[in-house]
Amino acid sequence: MRKWSAQFKKWFAEVSDIPEDVVLGVPRLTLIGQFRLSIENYESVLAFSKTELRLALSKGELHIAGDDFVLETILEKEIVLQGQVNDVRFVDN
Amino acid sequence: MKHTFHRAEGYLKAEIIGKDPEKFIRLCMREHVKIWHIVRKNETTLICFIELADSNTLKKWLKASDCRIRILRKAGLPFFMKKIKLRLGITVGFIFFILLLLILSNMVWSIRIDGADVKLETQIRSILKQNHLYEGSLDLFIPDTGHLESALSTKLTKVTWIGVSKEGTTYKVSVVQKKYPKPKSVAGPRNLVATKQAVVQRLFVETGQPVVESDQFVKKGQVLVSGKIGNEKFSRFVSAKGKVVGETWYHSEAQIPLVSHYTLYSGNVYFKYKVKMWQAQIPLWGIKSKPFKQYDRETTKKPIRFLIWKTPFAFIREDYRQKKTVERKLTQKQAIKDAIESSDKKLLDSLPKESKIITSAVDYKKVVNNTLYIRTHQVVNENIAESKAIDVKKETKKMKQKTD
Numbered sequence: 319m320r321k322w323s324a325q326f327k328k329w330f331a332e333v334s335d336i337p338e339d340v341v342l343g344v345p346r347l348t349l350i351g352q353f354r355l356s357i358e359n360y361e362s363v364l365a366f367s368k369t370e371l372r373l374a375l376s377k378g379e380l381h382i383a384g385d386d387f388v389l390e391t392i393l394e395k396e397i398v399l400q401g402q403v404n405d406v407r408f409v410d411n
Numbered sequence: 412m413k414h415t416f417h418r419a420e421g422y423l424k425a426e427i428i429g430k431d432p433e434k435f436i437r438l439c440m441r442e443h444v445k446i447w448h449i450v451r452k453n454e455t456t457l458i459c460f461i462e463l464a465d466s467n468t469l470k471k472w473l474k475a476s477d478c479r480i481r482i483l484r485k486a487g488l489p490f491f492m493k494k495i496k497l498r499l500g501i502t503v504g505f506i507f508f509i510l511l512l513l514i515l516s517n518m519v520w521s522i523r524i525d526g527a528d529v530k531l532e533t534q535i536r537s538i539l540k541q542n543h544l545y546e547g548s549l550d551l552f553i554p555d556t557g558h559l560e561s562a563l564s565t566k567l568t569k570v571t572w573i574g575v576s577k578e579g580t581t582y583k584v585s586v587v588q589k590k591y592p593k594p595k596s597v598a599g600p601r602n603l604v605a606t607k608q609a610v611v612q613r614l615f616v617e618t619g620q621p622v623v624e625s626d627q628f629v630k631k632g633q634v635l636v637s638g639k640i641g642n643e644k645f646s647r648f649v650s651a652k653g654k655v656v657g658e659t660w661y662h663s664e665a666q667i668p669l670v671s672h673y674t675l676y677s678g679n680v681y682f683k684y685k686v687k688m689w690q691a692q693i694p695l696w697g698i699k700s701k702p703f704k705q706y707d708r709e710t711t712k713k714p715i716r717f718l719i720w721k722t723p724f725a726f727i728r729e730d731y732r733q734k735k736t737v738e739r740k741l742t743q744k745q746a747i748k749d750a751i752e753s754s755d756k757k758l759l760d761s762l763p764k765e766s767k768i769i770t771s772a773v774d775y776k777k778v779v780n781n782t783l784y785i786r787t788h789q790v791v792n793e794n795i796a797e798s799k800a801i802d803v804k805k806e807t808k809k810m811k812q813k814t815d
Contacts, residue, residue: 362437367451389449389459392440 345375347406354390355382355399355406363392371399379409421463421487429478432457438472463489516716517550520580527586531569535584538566544582551713551726558711600648600803603636603796605629609657612792619651629657629795638801646810648803657795658769660788663754667746667783671739679703679733687712687725697729705734746783747773754787766793 324342331341339346339359346358361374368387373380387401427435432455439446445462452458473480495502522539524532539545542562543552553559556575563573563584572587603619611627619636623629638651683697713726741749751771759766768789775786 362440363433366433366436366449366457367454387451389447391447392436392449394440394443 343376345380349403349406352384352403353400355403356396357399358396360395360397363389363397368401373397375408377410379411381405381407381409383407421485421489423461423463423482424484424486425459425461426452426481426483427457427459427478428455428481429476430455431476432478435472435476435478438476442468442472458483463487513715513717514549516580516718517713518580519544519546519548519550519553519582521546522582522584524584524586527584527588531567531586531588534567535563535586538563539582539584550580551715551728553713555711599650600638600801601650601798602634602638602801603651603653603655604799605631605633605635605655605657605795606797607631607657607659607795609659609793609795611635611795612656612658614653614655616651616653618649619653621653623655635796639806643810643813648801648806651798653796654794655796656792659791659793659795661758661791662774662786662788663758664784664786665750665754667741667750667785669741669743669746669778669781669783673737673739674705675735675737676707677733677735681706681731681733683729683731685727685729687727689723692727702731703733705736706731707734708732743776743778743783747776747785750783750785751787755789758789758791762791762793766791 327341328338330336331338334341337346338344343359345360348356348358350356357373357380359376360380361376364372364374364379366372366387366389369383369385371382371387371389373382382399382403383405385402385404387399389397390400391398429435436446436449436457436459439461444464447460449457449459469480522536522544524535527535536545539559542554542559544559554562556577559575560573563575564570567573569589570586571589574585576583576585608631609629611623611625611629613625614621614623614636616636618640619638620640621635622637623633623635629635635655636651636653638648639646640649641647681697681699681702684695686693686695709730709732711728711730713728715722715724715726751773755768755771759768768791771787771789773785773787775784777784
């Protein structure tokens with residue numbers, strides 16, 4: 319049943335011109351060059367250090383690695399990270 | 412990201428120290444407390460900016476997340492206000508100092524009066540004091556210089572010209588005093604001659620030989636009292652002195668409207684005070700937009716100065732004087748009486764002081780378009796004598812010729 323509704327949502331997003339992240343509730347990542355990354359639709363901050371940021375998503379985790387990280391803004395739905403981004407990886411647990 | 416808007420609310424720069432400082436951030440997110448610019452210092456410490464929240468709730472979250480907080484910097488309006496409160500004395504002193512400077516900048520420091528003698532100067536100063544202008548008075552309540560000039564010149568009769576000017580905090584009054592010529596001392600032989608055509612009424616002769624008699628008709632320039640006395644053999648010249656009263660006639664014409672309209676001030680005055688800031692005017696006192704039905708408005712504007720600068724502020728005073736229109740209707744009888752009175756007065760002003768009007772009579776009157784046209788004549792008794800120097804050499808020559 320759950321799978322079915324996920325499929326329907328995907329189909330709906332394709333048919334109607336509404337962006338997928340709105341319909342599906344999946345994160346939207348915007349990377350500007352290598353120095354600024356904004357992530358929408360995240361759940362919470364799990365860990366943060368100068369070289370690593372771990373975020374909890376609705377499904378799974380997001381690991382970002384790099385250098386000189388600064389969490390510029392934290393809002394309920396959006397987080398903006400500054401610093402040199404080297405690696406973005408989705409991890410299922 | 413710009414965070415300058417947080418300045419108004421107040422914020423902290425703080426270190427969050429603990430095993431899991433991210434937990435504190437998660438808590439803050441959940442409670443909608445803004446956090447920004449988070450940097451990891453070391454394994455156990457995060458440096459972040461945090462919005463000013465209730466210290467008790469903050470403590471609760473810190474306990475829940477098992478963290479400690481170390482405040483590095485406090486910024487924003489609430490902290491600034493607290494600082495000001497702590498230094499209340501200095502703040503009040505500073506404000507008082509600025510106010511004092513402002514008052515002193517708008518004060519009259521000196522009044523210089525040029526060209527007046529001591530007596531006139533004290534008189535001028537007392538008149539200026541009545542107009543709120545004295546050393547130490549505030550400039551805001553002083554009428555403008557034109558007003559002062561007219562106030563001075565109406566009250567001072569000994570002055571030909573008076574000018575009031577303002578230079579910074581100094582008022583300058585320049586005066587040109589009237590200089591009367593010294594009355595001529597009578598010296599040398601003189602005749603008394605007639606100033607105008609008249610009938611001689613009475614003669615009062617102190618010195619000299621009267622030449623005319625009462626009821627005699629004299630022309631202008633005719634000798635009335637001769638300065639030559641004595642008989643033909645022994646004669647000498649004196650300065651003739653005396654008064655000759657002669658009867659003279661004058662005609663005058665007047666037009667008097669039977670119905671006339673006047674505007675009078677009722678004496679009711681309404682004051683308005685305003686402060687001008689750049690272009691906007693802020694009323695301080697007096698809100699009525701139209702205090703009277705009919706009025707004259709007078710506005711005085713005083714720019715407020717600070718030390719040597721003019722501030723964009725100005726003090727404005729508006730005086731509204733109530734006006735009344737009055738209609739005056741005259742009957743023909745009253746109009747004639749008025750006309751005679753006014754023409755008599757006019758005549759007496761133009762004649763020497765001791766003149767007297769014997770009779771005034773109406774020659775002709777007519778009313779056209781509510782206007783009375785009137786012609787009157789007056790019979791006047793006045794002194795017609797005027798002294799005139801005698802050319803002694805000429806007279807002695809004449810006499811010699813006669814005797815020869």
